[in-house]
Amino acid sequence: MEHHHRSSMVTPYPDGAVREREAPGGDISIEELSHVFESRDLRVIDNLSLQITPGSFVSFIGPSGCGKSTLLDIVGGLLRPTGGVVKRNGAPVEGPSEDVGMMFQTPALLPWRTAVDNVLLPLEIRGGKALAGEYRPHAMELLKLTDLDDFATVYPHELSGGMAQRVAICRMLITSPQILLLDEPFGALDELTRDRMDLELQRICANQEATAVLITHAIAEAVLLSDQVYVLGPRPTRVMECIQIPFGRPRTLETSTSAEFGDIVRHIRRLLDEGEALAAKS
Amino acid sequence: MSVDAGTRVEEPQTSSVAVPGTQIRLAQRVWARRLSAVGLPLAVALGLAILWQAIVSLELVNPIIFPSPLGVAEEIIFVGGNLVTAGYILPEFWVTVQEVLIGFVLAASVGFSLGTLVGVTNIGRRGVMPILVSLNTMPKVAFAPVFIAWFGFGATPKVLMAMIIAIFPVIVNTASGLMAPTAVELKLFRQLRASRLQLLWKLQLPSALPSIFAGLRTAAVFSVIGAVIGEFIGGGSGMGELIRVGSDMLRMDRVFGLIMWLSLIGLGLYGIVGLIERRIVFWKHVPTQFDAIA
Numbered sequence: 001m002e003h004h005h006r007s008s009m010v011t012p013y014p015d016g017a018v019r020e021r022e023a024p025g026g027d028i029s030i031e032e033l034s035h036v037f038e039s040r041d042l043r044v045i046d047n048l049s050l051q052i053t054p055g056s057f058v059s060f061i062g063p064s065g066c067g068k069s070t071l072l073d074i075v076g077g078l079l080r081p082t083g084g085v086v087k088r089n090g091a092p093v094e095g096p097s098e099d100v101g102m103m104f105q106t107p108a109l110l111p112w113r114t115a116v117d118n119v120l121l122p123l124e125i126r127g128g129k130a131l132a133g134e135y136r137p138h139a140m141e142l143l144k145l146t147d148l149d150d151f152a153t154v155y156p157h158e159l160s161g162g163m164a165q166r167v168a169i170c171r172m173l174i175t176s177p178q179i180l181l182l183d184e185p186f187g188a189l190d191e192l193t194r195d196r197m198d199l200e201l202q203r204i205c206a207n208q209e210a211t212a213v214l215i216t217h218a219i220a221e222a223v224l225l226s227d228q229v230y231v232l233g234p235r236p237t238r239v240m241e242c243i244q245i246p247f248g249r250p251r252t253l254e255t256s257t258s259a260e261f262g263d264i265v266r267h268i269r270r271l272l273d274e275g276e277a278l279a280a281k282s
Numbered sequence: 283m284s285v286d287a288g289t290r291v292e293e294p295q296t297s298s299v300a301v302p303g304t305q306i307r308l309a310q311r312v313w314a315r316r317l318s319a320v321g322l323p324l325a326v327a328l329g330l331a332i333l334w335q336a337i338v339s340l341e342l343v344n345p346i347i348f349p350s351p352l353g354v355a356e357e358i359i360f361v362g363g364n365l366v367t368a369g370y371i372l373p374e375f376w377v378t379v380q381e382v383l384i385g386f387v388l389a390a391s392v393g394f395s396l397g398t399l400v401g402v403t404n405i406g407r408r409g410v411m412p413i414l415v416s417l418n419t420m421p422k423v424a425f426a427p428v429f430i431a432w433f434g435f436g437a438t439p440k441v442l443m444a445m446i447i448a449i450f451p452v453i454v455n456t457a458s459g460l461m462a463p464t465a466v467e468l469k470l471f472r473q474l475r476a477s478r479l480q481l482l483w484k485l486q487l488p489s490a491l492p493s494i495f496a497g498l499r500t501a502a503v504f505s506v507i508g509a510v511i512g513e514f515i516g517g518g519s520g521m522g523e524l525i526r527v528g529s530d531m532l533r534m535d536r537v538f539g540l541i542m543w544l545s546l547i548g549l550g551l552y553g554i555v556g557l558i559e560r561r562i563v564f565w566k567h568v569p570t571q572f573d574a575i576a
Contacts, residue, residue: 076473078469078472078473095475096472096473096474096475098475100473102470102473104466104469104470105466106464106466108464108466108467108469108470110467110484110485110488111565111566112488112564112565121474121484122474124484125471125474125475125476125480125484126474126475155564155565156565157565
């Protein structure tokens with residue numbers, strides 16, 4: 001297991017106190033997880049078990065409809081699994097939590113709120129406009145981190161797709177979550193923007209010292225960003241293989257052009273093809 | 283700063299190199315486009331008016347019942363002058379305006395309440411909406427004589443007519459607007475552990491505003507229709523009454539003139555709602571009557 005050199009994260013609190021993370025956040029334990037959609041009699045997850053070390057970056061990659069999003073929803077507490085258990089920091093997941101931040105395929109920014117007000121939305125829901133106001137400097141810090149500080153008072157319809165997703169990243173980070181769950185956040189973006197966003201995500205995760213779980217269809221993205229890549233089989237899904245990614249950090253687009261990188265991508269692609277072939281036969 | 287693809291670009295981009303000739307030509311092109319946008323329909327209208335005048339002058343239709351464009355123009359000026367100088371038409375105009383406004387406000391408030399009930403609650407959606415849908419299929423104009431029988435010949439039946447015709451778009455648009463949030467937005471709010479009330483106030487209602495206002499704009503136009511139908515059948519006073527009497531006397535040019543000025547009430551209310559909408563629903567482009575031209 002690689003140890004990455006990361007700057008320790010400093011969280012500014014409204015009263016000026018500062019909290020330093022002693023240890024990176026959130027370990028996730030998935031134990032014999034299975035899930036069946038009763039209404040459709042559909043088994044999507046079949047006896048899946050894995051451990052995610054705190055502070056690591058992990059990707060799930062698998063064919064469409066295999067249950068990756070369902071898995072993420074369960075880890076995030078949005079769905080109660082029909083079998084098995086998911087634990088966060090040793091405790092079983094009861095429901096959504098402020099310690100977990102999520103990003104979705106679309107930014108889902110509220111068009112009637114400015115960028116900074118969108119970032120503050122989680123706090124406004126938690127404690128009203130008063131609480132949100134206290135965290136405004138923190139929100140501006142996050143926007144600065146993603147190069148959007150000039151756009152704080154801009155409305156979503158004036159932002160490009162990539163910028164909107166960056167605002168969504170800030171919104172995810174405003175509660176300083178220990179676990180980041182990312183459901184294909186860059187799927188809707190063009191390739192150039194996507195590459196930039198991948199590097200940005202790497203930078204942000206290094207800064208935040210959180211555990212990150214990414215779902216993606218892009219093999220190269222998974223290999224570039226992750227410590228481990230879990231290749232999932234077709235529905236009902238289970239882990240086909242866990243691939244350890246050997247490259248040091250920070251990784252760049254140069255890393256993705258190396259021969260070893262290409263080998264790993266090819267290997268994953270072969271696994272996915274095998275999985276599809278097996279599914280087609282059964 | 284990049285511009286979202288959805289933003290409308292109204293002006294062509296001026297070149298960074300200030301070449302006076304190019305800039306003048308660009309400006310000319312903008313004005314040429316605007317001119318043709320307004321000029322073309324005007325030209326077509328003028329052509330049609332000439333055709334109309336020809337039909338009347340050649341007596342291809344009975345001149346008693348089919349007015350000429352010049353005759354109508356004269357009457358439009360007459361009615362306008364009468365209104366401005368507080369002649370006998372003004373109080374009738376004012377009566378209709380009041381009926382429309384009160385009917386519209388009632389349709390908006392009751393419609394919004396019912397729409398919220400239907401859009402937000404289960405019993406509303408499953409119990410009340412089917413009843414409203416069946417009521418909507420009834421020809422509401424048929425209620426005019428009913429209201430007159432119940433409420434007499436005053437303004438009340440006309441206000442009620444305006445209301446029941448205008449209310450349905452408000453109900454339907456409010457309900458559908460409240461159900462508009464996407465699955466991802468709902469997921470976000472669930473993940474943020476928002477309460478039911480927070481969901482309604484912070485997500486559903488703002489999401490519903492564009493749809494609600496679209497319903498209100500339709501209701502504005504429908505209110506006029508309802509009021510006028512009430513006046514046709516109930517009589518007494520109002521622009522509808524004047525139109526009816528004018529038709530009875532076969533003064534068709536007068537009738538057309540009155541209709542033109544009556545339309546202003548609907549247009550005016552539509553415009554006011556649109557103005558308010560533009561301020562409140564600032565994130566969406568609101569269509570105007572002139573959007574067909576732009």
